Amino acid sequence: MEDLEGHPALAAASAAARAHLDGLRERRVGASPDVTSETLRTALGGPVPVHGSEPAEVVERLVAAAAPGLVASSGPRYFGYVVGGTLEAAMAADWLAVAWDQVAGLEVMSPAAAAVEEVAGGWVLDLLGLPADASFGFPTGAQMANFTALATARHAVLDRAGWDVEADGLQGAPRIQVVVGGQVHATVPQALRLAGLGSRPDVAESDEQGRMRPAALEQVLRSDGGPVIVCAQAGNVNTGAFDPFADLADLCAQTGAWLHVDGAFGLWAGASDRLRSLVAGVERADSWATDCHKWLNVPYDSAFVATRDPVAHVAAMSWEAPYVVPGAGRDPYRYVPEASRRARGFALWAALSQLGRDGVADLVDRSCGHARRFATSLADADPGVTVLNDVVLNQVLVRFDDSDDVTRAVIAGVQAGGEAWLGGSSWQGAAVMRLSVSGWLTTAEDVERSVAAILSALAAARS
Numbered sequence: 001m002e003d004l005e006g007h008p009a010l011a012a013a014s015a016a017a018r019a020h021l022d023g024l025r026e027r028r029v030g031a032s033p034d035v036t037s038e039t040l041r042t043a044l045g046g047p048v049p050v051h052g053s054e055p056a057e058v059v060e061r062l063v064a065a066a067a068p069g070l071v072a073s074s075g076p077r078y079f080g081y082v083v084g085g086t087l088e089a090a091m092a093a094d095w096l097a098v099a100w101d102q103v104a105g106l107e108v109m110s111p112a113a114a115a116v117e118e119v120a121g122g123w124v125l126d127l128l129g130l131p132a133d134a135s136f137g138f139p140t141g142a143q144m145a146n147f148t149a150l151a152t153a154r155h156a157v158l159d160r161a162g163w164d165v166e167a168d169g170l171q172g173a174p175r176i177q178v179v180v181g182g183q184v185h186a187t188v189p190q191a192l193r194l195a196g197l198g199s200r201p202d203v204a205e206s207d208e209q210g211r212m213r214p215a216a217l218e219q220v221l222r223s224d225g226g227p228v229i230v231c232a233q234a235g236n237v238n239t240g241a242f243d244p245f246a247d248l249a250d251l252c253a254q255t256g257a258w259l260h261v262d263g264a265f266g267l268w269a270g271a272s273d274r275l276r277s278l279v280a281g282v283e284r285a286d287s288w289a290t291d292c293h294k295w296l297n298v299p300y301d302s303a304f305v306a307t308r309d310p311v312a313h314v315a316a317m318s319w320e321a322p323y324v325v326p327g328a329g330r331d332p333y334r335y336v337p338e339a340s341r342r343a344r345g346f347a348l349w350a351a352l353s354q355l356g357r358d359g360v361a362d363l364v365d366r367s368c369g370h371a372r373r374f375a376t377s378l379a380d381a382d383p384g385v386t387v388l389n390d391v392v393l394n395q396v397l398v399r400f401d402d403s404d405d406v407t408r409a410v411i412a413g414v415q416a417g418g419e420a421w422l423g424g425s426s427w428q429g430a431a432v433m434r435l436s437v438s439g440w441l442t443t444a445e446d447v448e449r450s451v452a453a454i455l456s457a458l459a460a461a462r463s
């Protein structure tokens with residue numbers, strides 16, 4: 001092992017990282033119970049320091065000040081939101097991306113960063129069952145992947161209507177109808193808002209699992225041949241449910257609508273032989289957004305966007321300047337909203353290399369198995385526990401004693417206890433506990449320990 005002699009700040013960071021990783025399995029999952037934003041701000045210091053400090057001392061002060069406010073979200077018993085851990089090779093590759101300090105904008109600034117994105121992007125398309133000739137880019141998260149795809153869609157549908165949106169903007173443009181499902185993820189309206197399309201799209205109602213109903217889409221779709229963008233979903237953030245892509249693609253083909261799929265975590269079902277049927281027809285969409293930092297367990301931040309229309313994609317995202325030297329190959333900046341950025345491709349390439357095709361499938365299948373174990377263990381343990389969703393993926397919705405108060409008290413009790421961490425949501429008007437299994441470290445034993453923590457919080461909430 002390299003001792004990092006001559007690099008005391010890196011040695012301090014390496015020691016702190018090691019202590020964090022070694023403690024991840026058994027430490028309290030949430031932040032320290034005494035921590036507040038104020039205690040953290042105080043520990044981080046007052047006004048701008050007048051004089052500088054030695055780098056190693058800076059790192060040690062940062063570690064001491066931040067530690068109480070860290071959450072073990074990459075540990076084995078964190079089931080809040082949809083958050084993955086970090087694969088070892090991906091973490092190491094991200095360290096290198098920082099040490100190498102490559103700019104992943106232009107090929108000429110880092111041929112290696114450009115090439116690794118090209119290779120890793122092709123691998124992701126293959127694993128997810130998307131068209132091999134789709135264009136792709138690497139934005140920060142699914143929200144920005146949704147934005148990139150919707151800006152591409154905006155270009156394509158307005159171009160067909162004879163309008164140049166990049167030159168003239170939306171003022172005076174033909175109106176675009178945007179349709180989302182009744183259970184759209186909040187980042188899609190946000191991406192629509194950023195794209196100038198407004199955050200109040202038309203809504204096609206969903207069924208009881210949160211899947212868009214094709215008949216409802218058919219009913220709201222305009223039929224005058226004007227521009228339309230439909231936003232479907234692979235993996236509902238509450239239930240894990242999938243829209244019926246083949247039916248939606250048929251309707252979009254009939255009307256010329258652009259079909260976008262937000263699959264922040266759900267698209268990874270396409271990498272599993274057991275689950276692939278859930279995404280049947282998804283390859284017929286026009287654009288796709290997914291995260292690598294969630295289920296693939298790449299460090300934050302890392303996402304992926306792909307489109308069927310490379311010309312529209314580049315038209316929506318690219319720009320020229322006299323000092324920009326076009327690469328002989330692929331220039332990463334032409335496919336994302338950012339210009340200069342971290343070389344995200346190294347960590348993605350490393351994650352996919354560590355796992356291989358089998359490993360990605362196993363990660364997805366194992367997480368879903370743990371989700372089913374959560375559902376059956378909880379439901380079998382107590383008649384007051386209701387699992388509200390069909391557990392088709394890695395998401396579980398649980399309600400206790402059919403009561404909002406009891407359900408919220410159980411969530412708060414588990415969070416305060418520190419053995420596990422999970423969050424709340426609301427489903428069809430009722431308060432629910434939401435569990436998401438997305439990290440590679442989680443074992444069946446972690447599920448059983450978390451079930452025990454939930455049941456003891458339930459007993460406490462009742463008494």
Ligand SMILES: *Cc1c(COP(=O)(O)O)cnc(C)c1O
Pocket residue numbers: 082140141142143144185187188235236237262263264265291303
């Ligand atoms: C998490 C999530 C997003 C947003 O992703 P970020 O990585 O937070 O930007 C969008 N859609 C769905 C379905 C998600 O689960």
